[in-house]
Amino acid sequence: MAEHADHPAYPVGLRLSGRRVVVVGGGQVAQRRLPALIAAGADITLVSPSATPSVEAMADAGEIRWERRRYEDGDLTDTWYALIASDDDAANDAASAEAERTRTWCVRSDNADVATAWTPATGRSEGVTVAVLSTDARGRDPRHSAAVRDAIVEALRDGTLAAPHHRTRPAPGVSLVGGGPGDPDLITVRGRRLLAEADVVIADRLGPRDLLDELPPHVQVIDAAKIPYGRFMAQEAINQALIEHARAGKAVVRLKGGDPFVFGRGMEEAQALAAEGIPCTVVPGISSSISVPGAAGIPVTHRGVAHEFTVVSGHVAPDDERSLVDWAALARLRGTLVLLMAVDKIGAIAKALVAHGKSPDTPVALVQEGTTAAQRRVDATLATVAERAAAEDVRPPAVIVIGDVVAIGPDTAPLPAE
Template sequence: MAENPAYPVGLRLTGRKVVVLGGGQVAQRRLPALIAAGADILLVSPEATPSVEAMADAGEITWHKRPYAEGDLADAWYALIASGDTEANTRASAEAERHRVWCVRSDDADAATAWTPATGHSEGVTVAVLTTEARGRDPRHTAAIRDAVVEGLRDGTLVAPHHRTRTPGVALVGGGPGDPDLITVRGRRLLAEADVVIADRLGPRDLLAELPPHVEVIDAAKIPYGRFMAQEAINNALIEHAKQGKSVVRLKGGDPYVFGRGMEELNALAEAGIPCTVVPGISSSISVPGAAGIPVTHRGVAHEFTVVSGHVAPDDERSLVDWASLAKLTGTLVILMGVDKIGKIAETLVAHGKPADTPVALVQEGTTAAQRRVDATLATVGETVRAQQVKPPAVIVIGAVVGVGPQTSA
């Protein structure tokens, strides 16, 4: 074979016959992409892995349970030869050559007329990486290049400018508990593509420094309120920038719908006719305890966990929480935004029957470099918060799970 590079091309296989010879691990890896391409797939193999057999049972492929026979590649557009029978592979490859069928061989790349690239996908883009020659091919290196490109596109570290007009709108992005690595892939990509970012102080602030210079970053806490309430002013800012044809990201801490007022913003955008995408985030109610070594559930210890907002004291008439019922639960209680009210909350829980020696952990600045954990009980937590000078943001965990893992009290 001449030492010429392979010519890259994308095959459109919808409704076209593709023959796969062999039902082992190679076929198991390659068949899903062929199915997704809409190919009319004929599998020829005496045996198949359970996963390949399931594809046949589901009607995604046609399976002829026998060895290869001359004529199997008739009318085929593409062939994947991946059986363990070298002699059959050679005969099938020769048939493919006679019928001018592009043919991939898993056992002998030099004898193939086509090579399968390492592929990955990101938001409607297929990344395919192909080595330039058969001799000295290193599939692991090729796959590593593919992974690096796909990961860069997904997390926004590799930004390809859009040259077509983008649809303006707003994305409500949950940024996670604070560590910039804990934002979702989709959230990071949308952040990288934004024209305007309106950020909460609890969002992953380190990501803002990575934004291009042209991106306008607005601190939600510093939006002038005037005659508007804070939330109404934020809603108006989202609408105003989106109506200017900009791509706007509302970057929130945790998840937009877990005490994040995401639905209020979504409703305001809908009333203004602004398209909106909601990107869920990792909630601090689960991630922050986990980062401090506390599972919110554990076999034989807690079969449920309840997340409660503690921004309103139990004796406040605005409170919507049934603290008496919570005191009777045997599972884990996670309280957000409750540092300054935890003393009163603890007293209320004990008054309704929760044991005073129930363990409590407060995790301040969870998942960040400033994270610290302070342990107490319901009887002592009020004084402990004052003595240890625990400040928001902190997630409070109440229940036996506090003592399950290693304790690192400050």
């Protein structure tokens, strides 16, 4: 291809589903390229005497066929696309020559100048594939192409590069989006994209509020805490608002803190929408029950210390007849307890755990405003936590961690290897 080096490559998307693809070499290049070929539905044959463990796992799973030998002339018969990526220069040259004779598009990982095809830097964002190739054959810079690709994909994902779907006949629908623990960077990629496409956002107080400032001016943002309730209870009013805006043909996002189904009443909203025949998409979020302790340097599990963790709602006291929690059983557990919505009940909870046999010296950490710039951590024990919480004026939202993991930190001596 050297005589054609002055001409830019012609971009095209190959449809390889069910078509024969041959990969020569089972090393790191094949390990990187094979997943995309598998996802494209290609009928893949790997020709290589050896392979990395990851490539071997693909063969064991039946995703590719593996011919455990060196390349031989004729291996590219009836092949649509070839990836030449072995560490054998002679085999690479021979395979490339066969590809030229058989008019097979061929990528050379070791010498792009003699290849008949180049692999672009690719990325995907919700049904769109971004592929970046250098336009100057003499100045190809894969790192620059990858950087351009990353910038475009990230902008599509976080909504800073607008590519709205044009809805000619809007269908009603609601997305229940878990916004994560508070840091706007901790919302999922899908959640952020749906926010960028929303017409109406009904947001919780505990959702990532900073993201609301990034929304376009036409987006109607509704504070769920300020919906006029009228004859409805709070949750019924929120349900009604979701239904009304969806019926109006709007793309509605219900932005919730943490995960919609972890004490978020997300299923109640999904049920209300289902009763009205309105489609509902659930987008999981990072739960504060694990992310906030992690942000404060607390592992909810640790080898040799805690083999389980239990997440508990503390919005009602242990002696409240509405409580569904078996506090006696929790006191007997050796693992970690993570309490949500429990700041004003922590004294009663600590007293109940101690009464049921938990040591009063059990470490406790209260993490307020976790993952945000206002995050702070207050340490105590079950015996002192009520007094410490009051003295430090700990306020919601806060996650409370109870257990020996509270004392584990980066400077803690590691356990012996198993």
